[in-house]
Structures are given as structure tokens and as C-alpha cells.
Amino acid sequence: MLDRLANQLDFHSKALVLRAERQRVIASNIANADTPGYVARDLDFGNALKNATGMSSGGSGALSLPMARPQGGEAFASTVGMGGGMGGDGGGRAGFIPVSSVGGLPGGSGENGLAYSIQAQPAMDGNSVDLDRERAAFADNAVHYEATLRFINGSAKTLLTAIQGQ
């Protein structure tokens, strides 16, 4: 029983770490919005979380992971040409090419493949940061980070209530 609750906490803590990683990567993109030759990066959160939790299709722990599955990724990619942003955490990231060889954050929790972004409007100086997309992704990621925090707080409160028995 306690094991299940702890599992949930564990899962959310991994998600939180990955959200922080993604926030950092997007912050780097925004910082380099004017640097010539800079190539924008992004973290495929769904795959990274899969790797971090070691979850395959079954979903071993208390949670199955529907958001990490590319459900109709192609359809999503074609309808939402802008890619990135909202709900792009599903498998088929529209705006990004995953490059597995560059992945592997050192010391991180698993093989978080960082992807390179595809330019919607190429710039003369070779910079591939799309500031609108990055800002959207940043806000999106911040909200998700807070959501994960709330889940953790909820789990912790549940545990505490169970321990105190009140």
C-alpha cells in the first residue's frame, strides 16, 4: 500500500527533474535568440520520461503512461503545423527532429535525447531559434512543472494523512 504511494512520488519526482531539464534547455534557446549560428534544442519529454522511469508499454507501477505514447502522432503533426507547444509531449513532435546520437545528458536520469528544431522561417545568420515557439514551450513547461509539483504535494499530503490516521 505504502509502496504504491511511494511509487507515485517516485514517478512524479522523475517527471519534475525532466521538466526542470527542459526548462533549462528552453531558457538556453531564449538566451541565444540573437546568436549567429546557434541551433535550437529541445527535450522530447515523453520519451525522456519513458527512459527515466524504465516504463515500457505495460506500465509497471501505479501509473500507466498514456501521454508518452504516440497516439496518432502523424495526424497531430499534420494538423498542428506549428509543432512544439501545447500537448506536443505526445510521441510525434511536429517541429523537431529527434537526434538520438546527440542525446544522453551526462549524469542525467537516462538517455534524454535532445532534438534539433526544424526552422519554420530560416534566418540568414543560421540561427534556428523560433522565439514565439520557445516562449510558448517555456510557458507550457512552467505550467506542467507546477502541475507536477501539485501532484507531489498531493501525494505527500495523502501519505501524511494516512500516517496520522486522522
Add this chain to the structure above:
Amino acid sequence: MSMFSIFNVSGSAVSAQSQRLNAVASNLANVEAVAGPDGKAFKARQVVFQTVPMGDAGTAGVRVSQVLESQAEGRRVMDPTNPAADAQGYVTHSNVNAVEEMVNMISASRAYQNNVEVMNTAKTLLLKTLQMGQ
């Protein structure tokens, strides 16, 4: 803590953008100058940004790698009464393009604001993380 490096990244960007704003301010101040410190016409200065890797993959700050002087020809204006006029009566003004500098200024200030916003968001998130479990 990976979130803390956001402050390094955005801080480096804010610093680089403020240096760019400084260059713009100096260029705009000298837009009508006929002579710089060396006695020749003032040359517009532009900063060049460069990516600085910071630790982990995907974490990249910015720095100003060099400050270039524009080599464009200065504006030549016929004004024989000016003490800086040459033998033909022409005065060479600085080669600053005021319109370009204004555009540069808007771009720099927007980039600055973006990075400040990023830092604010990161700060909010970190503070909320500190309150975890309370």
C-alpha cells in the same frame, strides 16, 4: 540543481544584451559627431554574440565575443564653415545609421525582457519547489 543554471544562462544573455544596448546608445549619441577621440569620424560599433556551453548538453549561455567597428564610409556633408572641413569644404560625419540603430535597440530590449521573464518564471518555480510538502 539544473534549474539554478537557468539564472546563469539568462544572466549571461541579459549581460550580453545590455552590452549591445550600450553599443547602440554610444552609436546613437555619436550619430551627428564629426570627429571621434582619434580626430577621425566616429565609426559605429557592433557587438558579436557567441554561444558559451555551460555544463550539461543543451545548456548554452551567450557572451559578446568581439566589438566590431563598422568600416562603412562616413556621411560627407558640404559645410566649408565647419572647422573640421577638409580642403574641398566637406565634413565627414560618423557612419552610424540611426534607423539601423533604433531597430537594433528595439531588438535588444525585447531580448532583454524575454530573458528577465525567463528568470522570473524560474524563480517562481524554484520558490514553489521550496514549499514542496508544506
